[in-house]
Amino acid sequence: xxxxxxxxxxxxxxxxxxxxxxxxxxxxxxxxxxxxxxxxxxxxxxxxxxxxxxxxxxxxxxxxxxxxxxxxxxxxxxxxxxxxxxxxxxxxxxxxxxxxxxxxxxxxxxxxxxxxxxxxxxxxxxxxxxxxxxxxxxxxxxxxxxxxxxxxxxxxxxxxxxxxxxxxxxxxxxxxxxxxxxxxxxxxxxxxxxxxxxxxxxxxxxxxxxxxxxxxxxxxxxxxxxxxxxxxxxxxxxxxxxxxxxxxxxxxxxxxxxxxxxxxxxxxxxxxxxxxxxxxxxxxxxxxxxxxxxxxxxxxxxxxxxxxxxxxxxxxxxxxxxxxxxxxxxxxxxxxxxxxxxxxxxxxxxxxxxxxxxxxxxxxxxxxxxxxxx
Ligand SMILES: NC(=O)c1ccc[n+]([C@@H]2O[C@H](COP(=O)([O-])OP(=O)(O)OC[C@H]3O[C@@H](n4cnc5c(N)ncnc54)[C@H](O)[C@@H]3O)[C@@H](O)[C@H]2O)c1
Numbered sequence: 001x002x003x004x005x006x007x008x009x010x011x012x013x014x015x016x017x018x019x020x021x022x023x024x025x026x027x028x029x030x031x032x033x034x035x036x037x038x039x040x041x042x043x044x045x046x047x048x049x050x051x052x053x054x055x056x057x058x059x060x061x062x063x064x065x066x067x068x069x070x071x072x073x074x075x076x077x078x079x080x081x082x083x084x085x086x087x088x089x090x091x092x093x094x095x096x097x098x099x100x101x102x103x104x105x106x107x108x109x110x111x112x113x114x115x116x117x118x119x120x121x122x123x124x125x126x127x128x129x130x131x132x133x134x135x136x137x138x139x140x141x142x143x144x145x146x147x148x149x150x151x152x153x154x155x156x157x158x159x160x161x162x163x164x165x166x167x168x169x170x171x172x173x174x175x176x177x178x179x180x181x182x183x184x185x186x187x188x189x190x191x192x193x194x195x196x197x198x199x200x201x202x203x204x205x206x207x208x209x210x211x212x213x214x215x216x217x218x219x220x221x222x223x224x225x226x227x228x229x230x231x232x233x234x235x236x237x238x239x240x241x242x243x244x245x246x247x248x249x250x251x252x253x254x255x256x257x258x259x260x261x262x263x264x265x266x267x268x269x270x271x272x273x274x275x276x277x278x279x280x281x282x283x284x285x286x287x288x289x290x291x292x293x294x295x296x297x298x299x300x301x302x303x304x305x306x307x308x309x310x311x312x313x314x315x316x317x318x319x320x321x322x323x324x325x326x327x328x329x330x331x332x333x334x335x336x337x338x339x340x341x342x343x344x345x346x347x348x349x350x351x352x353x354x355x356x357x358x359x360x361x362x363x364x365x366x367x368x369x370x371x372x373x374x
Contacts, residue, residue, distance in 0.1 A: 017035070027310075075168045135259075143280060152271075166216075184243060201339075204225075228248045305320070
């Protein structure tokens with residue numbers, strides 16, 4: 001007899017929730033059973049839009065014994081509180097990034113889940129996409145030799161021109177590193193492994209931002225978090241990474257991620273997406289990038305990490321987009337700020353295992369077939 005799908009409840013029915021609900025509905029393992037929001041009208045609107053059977057208040061969703069995984073799509077400063085409430089209610093939880101806005105909160109989450117035998121997962125899941133999985137295979141197959149160094153650049157001028165409610169991007173837990181850093185850092189950890197030591201320099205360039213999107217057009221935001229973050233990372237395997245994330249730059253032509261190996265270089269696609277292109281230059285063929293055909297299938301959108309977590313729950317394995325990795329990424333992000341403020345290198349206390357690569361072939365079958373994440 002086939003097992004019934006895993007019932008999922010969504011908390012936080014804002015901008016990104018539509019993407020999640022529509023993608024989660026494409027995975028056979030997931031049954032999106034309910035959605036909730038502080039603003040019940042938003043939950044009702046999402047439920048109606050996607051045919052989710054129940055829209056309710058957060059407490060009602062948490063009290064529903066049928067819900068096994070809570071997908072927490074609230075704003076960053078609510079991630080910790082909502083996730084702890086979900087764990088207290090006996091549910092596994094998958095957070096949008098960042099895992100939490102402080103190490104203490106992130107640690108509490110991961111510890112409580114461990115003690116209660118529950119799973120914590122966390123976005124981003126873009127490293128499960130065809131582009132980044134192909135990069136993983138290029139590296140694991142030794143096509144560029146041993147990774148020596150990496151660069152990662154997220155150059156932009158912020159989100160107040162398009163996001164309907166952009167204030168949170170300029171509060172602690174927002175900023176370019178906490179907002180976009182998880183994509184770049186999770187990709188690097190998946191490709192190279194954990195980080196050992198961090199050095200950073202940060203600044204706030206524009207202390208006030210003016211919103212030019214609707215419905216808050218013309219309102220100003222007082223900036224309370226660094227908006228330009230430059231960092232160095234010594235990876236545990238000896239590779240050295242350089243990263244810049246910024247909301248202070250109008251134009252740039254720097255590539256999102258490159259990885260430099262002893263035998264060649266790898267050009268990694270935008271880690272905020274699931275596709276390619278993946279390009280390499282190897283010794284003996286230097287001078288022009290060669291595009292590598294994608295080896296993996298998934299070119300969908302956010303939600304594959306939740307599906308992997310549902311299979312992990314069934315198989316009693318770790319999810320690939322795990323709390324362990326997300327906590328390590330949070331530790332790295334926080335360490336850039338600590339290093340800049342304290343004027344010293346920061347030796348990290350956290351580490352993580354590289355998530356297991358996805359098997360080749362059909363994505364959902366692969367998630368179900370693969371019994372271990374490490
Ligand atoms: N917007 C994007 O393109 C995007 C992309 C990827 C990831 N994310 C991440 O997704 C998360 C949500 O982003 P968004 O753009 O959808 O934000 P949003 O402001 O559009 O939506 C957040 C929703 O959460 C609700 N909420 C806030 N606190 C809550 C609480 N304590 N309990 C219940 N509901 C609560 C709000 O009422 C709102 O409806 C953020 O962590 C963001 O970093 C956003």
